[in-house]
Amino acid sequence: MMTAPMERIQVLDSIEKDIITCLHSAGQVFVELSKEKSSLKQAENHTQTFLKTLSSVENKLTEQINYLTQVSTGQPHEGSGYASQKVLQMAWHRLEHARSRVNELERLKLKHIQGGRRNIPPNGQGFGGSVPPGSTT
Amino acid sequence: MSGARALPQSKEALLKSYRTRLKDDVKSMLENFEEIVKLAKGEHDTQLSRMTQCEQDTYEMHVRAANIVRAGESLMKLVSDIKQYLILNDFPSVNEAITQNSKLFRTKQAECDQKLMSLRDDMAADLYDLEEEYYSSLNK
Numbered sequence: 001m002m003t004a005p006m007e008r009i010q011v012l013d014s015i016e017k018d019i020i021t022c023l024h025s026a027g028q029v030f031v032e033l034s035k036e037k038s039s040l041k042q043a044e045n046h047t048q049t050f051l052k053t054l055s056s057v058e059n060k061l062t063e064q065i066n067y068l069t070q071v072s073t074g075q076p077h078e079g080s081g082y083a084s085q086k087v088l089q090m091a092w093h094r095l096e097h098a099r100s101r102v103n104e105l106e107r108l109k110l111k112h113i114q115g116g117r118r119n120i121p122p123n124g125q126g127f128g129g130s131v132p133p134g135s136t137t
Numbered sequence: 138m139s140g141a142r143a144l145p146q147s148k149e150a151l152l153k154s155y156r157t158r159l160k161d162d163v164k165s166m167l168e169n170f171e172e173i174v175k176l177a178k179g180e181h182d183t184q185l186s187r188m189t190q191c192e193q194d195t196y197e198m199h200v201r202a203a204n205i206v207r208a209g210e211s212l213m214k215l216v217s218d219i220k221q222y223l224i225l226n227d228f229p230s231v232n233e234a235i236t237q238n239s240k241l242f243r244t245k246q247a248e249c250d251q252k253l254m255s256l257r258d259d260m261a262a263d264l265y266d267l268e269e270e271y272y273s274s275l276n277k
Contacts, residue, residue: 005230012220016213023209032204034175050170057212058163063263064219065155072148072226079235084242087151098253 008067011060018057024049151222158215165208169201176201 025046053136174196183190223230 005234008223008230009220010214011228012223016216019212019216022166023206026205027164029170030173030177047174050214054155054163054166061215061219062156062224063188065152065159068154068219068222068227069149071228072152072222073228074148077225077228079232081235081238081242083237084246085238088242088246091246093275095249096255098256102256119261122218130204 008064012064015057015060015064018053018060022050022053022057026051155215155219158211162208162212162215166205169204169208173198173201173205197265 003097028046029043032046067135176198179194185193
């Protein structure tokens with residue numbers, strides 16, 4: 001779905017391409033006329049393209065300038081997307097904080113597993129770190 | 138008050154200058170194109186010798202072709218200026234762009250928070266089991 005802000009810029013892009021087509025057609029006309037056996041029909045076709053493109057460029061640009069005359073005021077635009085940007089940034093920070101805490105938990109778990117492998121208690125329970133001897137009930 | 142009134146006038150003058158530039162450039166392209174095609178006929182009853190007339194026509198064609206290119210480049214500059222003016226002053230589009238961006242950011246923030254909440258719920262469930270295991274074990 002084309003958004004309105006980008007639509008106008010894309011129309012202006014297409015106007016730029018039309019200007020280039022226009023210049024190219026004019027060049028083709030002269031190339032055709034400069035040949036020894038020039039085809040009049042080709043030259044006429046290119047001329048028609050040149051005139052048609054130039055006219056469409058003029059019309060489109062006039063339309064754009066008319067639109068701008070209607071919507072422009074003298075004031076600068078003071079809107080901003082900063083508030084929602086900041087809200088997203090804070091959500092990202094929350095996520096990063098949760099991620100760092102989960103990573104820390106993971107690290108602790110690995111440390112305990114390695115510690116548990118080194119000191120396997122006699123009753124076979126591998127739960128937690130070093131189990132002090134004589135702590136059974 | 139006169140300051141606020143003076144600014145729109147300069148915007149009006151700017152837009153008027155855009156119209157003038159457009160008109161002049163299109164007129165220049167058309168005229169020069171027409172003149173080159175007329176010169177290409179090559180049938181002149183002139184007082185100059187044929188060689189000199191040819192040289193003169195060649196030079197004139199070069200200059201007119203350069204004029205066509207200059208007018209084309211001036212039109213490209215005009216389009217670029219209009220783009221710039223549009224980005225800065227077209228309030229409906231700017232408003233819509235800001236609204237869309239705000240909506241996108243808030244949607245992403247809601248997604249982030251939703252994922253965090255589901256993570257919290259999963260961890261709470263696991264913690265419940267872990268606590269039960271811990272407090273019922275002999276090794277507190």
